[in-house]
Amino acid sequence: MTVDRGRNLGRGYRLLAPTLAVMGLGLAAPLLLMAVTSLKSQNGISLTEGWTLAQYGAVLGRASYRSLFLRSVLISGAVTIVTVGLAYPIAYYVAFHARHKFIWLVALTIPFWTSYLLRVFAWKIILGFNGVINSALMRLHLIGQPLEFLLYNPFAVVVTLAHAWAAFAILPIYVSLEKIDRSLLEAAGDLGDSRLRRFLRVTLPLSMPGVIGAAILIFVPTTGDFVTPQLVGGTKGIMIANLIEAQFNGVGNWPLGAALSLVSMALVGVLAGLFVASARAATRAAR
Amino acid sequence: MKHRALSIYAFAYLAFLYVPVLVLPVFSFNNSEFIAFPLSGFTTRWYAGLADDSAMLHALANSLKVATVTALLSTMLGLSAAKAVTHNRLKGAGAALGFISLPLFIPDIVLGISLLLLLGATGLPLSLAAVVLGHLLVCVPFALTVLIARFEGFDRNLEEASTDLGENGWMTFWRVTFPLMLPGIVASLLLTFITSFDEFLIAYFLSGTEATLPIYIWGQLRFPERLPMVLALGALILTASVGLVILAEYLRNLGAKKPMVGA
Amino acid sequence: MSFLTLSQVGKSFGGPPVVDQVSLEVPRGEFFSLLGPSGCGKTTLLRMIAGFETPDSGTIAIDGEVMNRVPPHLRPTNMVFQSYAIFPHLNVFDNIAYGLRKLKLPKDSLRARIDSMLATVRLEGLGQRAADQLSGGQRQRVALARALVREPKILLLDEPLGALDKRLREAMQIELRALQRKVGITFVLVTHDQEEALSLSDRVGVMEGGKILQIAAPRELYERPACRAVADFIGEINFFHATLREIGGESFTVNAGVLGILQLPVANLAPGIEPGDHILLAIRPEHVVFAREGLAGEIAAATFLGERSHFHVRISGRNEPVAVSSAAPPSGTVHLQFPPEHMVGLPIDT
Numbered sequence: 001m002t003v004d005r006g007r008n009l010g011r012g013y014r015l016l017a018p019t020l021a022v023m024g025l026g027l028a029a030p031l032l033l034m035a036v037t038s039l040k041s042q043n044g045i046s047l048t049e050g051w052t053l054a055q056y057g058a059v060l061g062r063a064s065y066r067s068l069f070l071r072s073v074l075i076s077g078a079v080t081i082v083t084v085g086l087a088y089p090i091a092y093y094v095a096f097h098a099r100h101k102f103i104w105l106v107a108l109t110i111p112f113w114t115s116y117l118l119r120v121f122a123w124k125i126i127l128g129f130n131g132v133i134n135s136a137l138m139r140l141h142l143i144g145q146p147l148e149f150l151l152y153n154p155f156a157v158v159v160t161l162a163h164a165w166a167a168f169a170i171l172p173i174y175v176s177l178e179k180i181d182r183s184l185l186e187a188a189g190d191l192g193d194s195r196l197r198r199f200l201r202v203t204l205p206l207s208m209p210g211v212i213g214a215a216i217l218i219f220v221p222t223t224g225d226f227v228t229p230q231l232v233g234g235t236k237g238i239m240i241a242n243l244i245e246a247q248f249n250g251v252g253n254w255p256l257g258a259a260l261s262l263v264s265m266a267l268v269g270v271l272a273g274l275f276v277a278s279a280r281a282a283t284r285a286a287r
Numbered sequence: 288m289k290h291r292a293l294s295i296y297a298f299a300y301l302a303f304l305y306v307p308v309l310v311l312p313v314f315s316f317n318n319s320e321f322i323a324f325p326l327s328g329f330t331t332r333w334y335a336g337l338a339d340d341s342a343m344l345h346a347l348a349n350s351l352k353v354a355t356v357t358a359l360l361s362t363m364l365g366l367s368a369a370k371a372v373t374h375n376r377l378k379g380a381g382a383a384l385g386f387i388s389l390p391l392f393i394p395d396i397v398l399g400i401s402l403l404l405l406l407g408a409t410g411l412p413l414s415l416a417a418v419v420l421g422h423l424l425v426c427v428p429f430a431l432t433v434l435i436a437r438f439e440g441f442d443r444n445l446e447e448a449s450t451d452l453g454e455n456g457w458m459t460f461w462r463v464t465f466p467l468m469l470p471g472i473v474a475s476l477l478l479t480f481i482t483s484f485d486e487f488l489i490a491y492f493l494s495g496t497e498a499t500l501p502i503y504i505w506g507q508l509r510f511p512e513r514l515p516m517v518l519a520l521g522a523l524i525l526t527a528s529v530g531l532v533i534l535a536e537y538l539r540n541l542g543a544k545k546p547m548v549g550a
Numbered sequence: 551m552s553f554l555t556l557s558q559v560g561k562s563f564g565g566p567p568v569v570d571q572v573s574l575e576v577p578r579g580e581f582f583s584l585l586g587p588s589g590c591g592k593t594t595l596l597r598m599i600a601g602f603e604t605p606d607s608g609t610i611a612i613d614g615e616v617m618n619r620v621p622p623h624l625r626p627t628n629m630v631f632q633s634y635a636i637f638p639h640l641n642v643f644d645n646i647a648y649g650l651r652k653l654k655l656p657k658d659s660l661r662a663r664i665d666s667m668l669a670t671v672r673l674e675g676l677g678q679r680a681a682d683q684l685s686g687g688q689r690q691r692v693a694l695a696r697a698l699v700r701e702p703k704i705l706l707l708d709e710p711l712g713a714l715d716k717r718l719r720e721a722m723q724i725e726l727r728a729l730q731r732k733v734g735i736t737f738v739l740v741t742h743d744q745e746e747a748l749s750l751s752d753r754v755g756v757m758e759g760g761k762i763l764q765i766a767a768p769r770e771l772y773e774r775p776a777c778r779a780v781a782d783f784i785g786e787i788n789f790f791h792a793t794l795r796e797i798g799g800e801s802f803t804v805n806a807g808v809l810g811i812l813q814l815p816v817a818n819l820a821p822g823i824e825p826g827d828h829i830l831l832a833i834r835p836e837h838v839v840f841a842r843e844g845l846a847g848e849i850a851a852a853t854f855l856g857e858r859s860h861f862h863v864r865i866s867g868r869n870e871p872v873a874v875s876s877a878a879p880p881s882g883t884v885h886l887q888f889p890p891e892h893m894v895g896l897p898i899d900t
Contacts (some may be wrong), residue, residue, distance in 0.1 A: 011371075014371075015368065016368050019427065020368075020387070021388060022542065023386060023387050023424065027389060029405060030402050030404060031397075033404045034400065072402055090297050090300045108303065113529060114311065114525040115485055115501060115521055122310040123307055124308060125310055126310060132322070163303065166480065193358045224394020224395055224397060244396060248315070258404065264397075265397055273425075448635035450602075451622050451629045451697075452623075452649030452696065453623050454649075455621075
């Protein structure tokens with residue numbers, strides 16, 4: 001306590017106010033507006049008077065939209081699992097076995113200080129029909145025909161995003177692994193656990209907060225990304241964000257887009273919440 | 288040895304991370320319009336072409352403007368919020384922080400679109416200023432995280448000692464708080480600058496006629512003949528970013544050598 | 551005339567009072583300590599004198615001036631913090647000179663003043679040393695120098711030696727005492743270490759639960775504690791239950807159970823006790839005597855401590871052994887004597 005608490009509270013609120021105001025202006029008001037827009041219809045280039053649930057009816061009613069939602073969730077889920085799964089071992093390596101942790105962390109983050117667009121585009125180049133992988137393999141005479149399964153499908157989306165989001169996965173997992181008290185591991189070993197058991201019973205549960213954080217950090221932006229699906233997803237890899245983007249590009253359907261946005265936001269929120277809750281419950285049960 | 292397998296994995300993963308990144312410099316010096324093997328010889332003509340690309344330079348200037356303003360504003364807002372929350376036991380501080388961090392859990396496309404709707408409703412034009420507002424939403428949480436961590440490691444007694452020794456509130460801030468916060472402030476500025484500079488989704492919806500650099504790049508991607516130049520640009524951005532990140536780490540460690548606590 | 555006067559000072563943080571109607575007076579130039587367990591309110595009291603907390607009630611006056619409304623940076627006090635609060639981004643010289651900025655001294659006289667202070671705290675030549683390269687003892691001295699160089703009317707010290715190891719602490723205690731004598735400034739020190747308080751101070755105020763229990767010179771506190779809490783807190787002591795029979799002119803008589811009927815000097819009786827009251831008799835272990843006659847007992851435990859040994863002696867009619875600190879090692883059955891001049895009578899309530 002620095003000075004009298006009463007005086008401090010006033011100053012504290014005053015310091016917090018501008019930030020809250022900006023966030024309120026940029027976040028609360030627009031989202032509210034989006035909710036309002038979703039309850040209207042598009043009439044040519046303007047919105048109708050009066051309220052309607054027609055957009056939500058369309059969003060939830062049309063089978064093609066529903067399957068698009070499903071596919072988006074599945075692809076996002078796959079991206080999350082692959083990214084976190086690939087990132088965990090490297091985070092573990094740096095936390096426990098690397099000698100120059102700082103250099104490793106810098107080396108791992110440097111690739112992300114390039115333009116996101118260009119990284120996605122780089123994968124398009126790499127995976128393409130005449131791309132880097134195919135032309136290299138052809139030159140080495142390892143294949144006769146270029147591989148077609150590499151690009152323009154969900155596989156390409158997963159690979160690209162597993163790369164693009166890697167840092168978001170590695171860092172939170174690394175931080176929570178780093179925090180684990182090494183003497184806990186020694187104690188487990190002392191009490192008879194083999195290396196594998198020790199990992200499963202101590203390290204993994206204690207690193208779950210980092211894993212959960214990483215999963216959320218990856219799942220949420222993935223559902224909202226239209227760049228990657230558009231560049232490397234082809235027709236099979238289109239996701240809900242592409243549909244949303246289309247509504248706001250040129251003459252689209254703003255109310256429909258708003259409804260799609262809010263539904264996907266709600267869906268993502270619910271799924272994320274379920275995931276966090278079940279992950280926590282599973283961790284507790286495993287102890 | 289168990290570690291051997293893990294080490295191999297680690298290096299393989301590192302290669303996986305760098306291969307796409309290396310595509311940029313490799314093919315930016317390649318004397319061919321086609322991004323494929325075999326390589327066709329060394330050239331710098333793509334880089335030379337960049338200097339003449341006035342649209343690109345204009346977009347670059349826009350991005351720098353937006354990123355600078357965003358960095359300054361988000362750091363200032365983050366600073367005042369961090370000080371408010373760590374120095375006082377405010378009721379509802381947790382809720383306020385949660386609200387401020389909300390943008391991290393909302394897809395950028397939703398943030399961009401909702402701001403687009405706001406602009407439409409209020410009649411304000413799409414512009415770089417709108418982009419700044421959008422970027423503030425995502426950058427303030429980052430600034431806040433960095434600065435709160437810095438504030439929490441700060442020995443409160445240092446400010447009291449300064450007051451005890453005769454300095455009023457303002458002088459205490461200037462002579463004690465600010466110098467010790469500086470590494471955190473610099474880290475926040477760099478982090479938010481880079482985040483804003485690279486941000487595409489929100490800028491895409493809000494920038495109107497004034498393109499930022501990522502928007503410019505997006506526009507170029509549909510033209511195959513422009514690709515090597517785009518790659519050259521990417522290679523330059525990479526180099527500059529790496530330089531900035533190394534500078535940031537150097538500065539951060541400079542500050543970290545002095546323990547934050549007076550004891 | 552009192553230099554520092556606290557009058558019915560009270561403070562609470564939304565619950566029971568942390569400082570409860572405390573009044574005390576410290577004359578100029580005294581080394582005064584506030585002693586008590588953690589949570590007794592002593593640090594809060596110190597911070598109120600410094601100005602970091604405002605009293606809810608009562609007044610604090612320094613050299614005749616009431617200080618309640620004066621902010622910390624304008625008070626004639628300076629504080630040595632428990633964590634020392636050395637500015638990590640400044641070297642030793644700049645740390646010490648920090649509070650002198652407003653004086654706008656010319657460079658030469660500033661340097662002379664700092665150098666002289668460095669010599670006083672025995673840190674000569676370390677002016678250019680960086681803050682993070684100082685040892686614990688050195689930090690403590692920098693904190694002292696920084697506060698003293700401003701020549702405050704009162705120096706406040708918040709558990710300044712707590713972070714040091716035992717040997718260093720003892721050395722610093724001697725230095726601190728000598729320093730205070732040398733500069734002649736009023737010191738107010740807060741500590742939970744009773745040895746520290748007793749060895750450093752001219753007078754000590756014992757606190758518990760936000761209240762002052764007793765203020766006295768160290769010897770007086772030790773020999774004539776005013777209540778059980780003070781007696782218990784300071785050093786080790788033996789308690790016996792007794793009933794006060796009568797108070798005479800020079801002595802008072804008690805019925806002390808196993809110890810029999812005793813007559814003790816009236817000066818040893820705490821005030822406010824009436825005949826018929828149950829009281830506690832207290833005597834320090836070093837005053838209990840092994841003799842050829844007296845109360846019979848058996849040695850239950852003995853700890854060799856060099857010059858003296860510490861014994862626990864079981865006597866009949868009492869569960870707890872009597873603690874005796876004595877040189878002569880007796881054998882088997884011993885006899886205890888309790889010299890009346892060293893027994894004090896305390897109220898049985900806290």
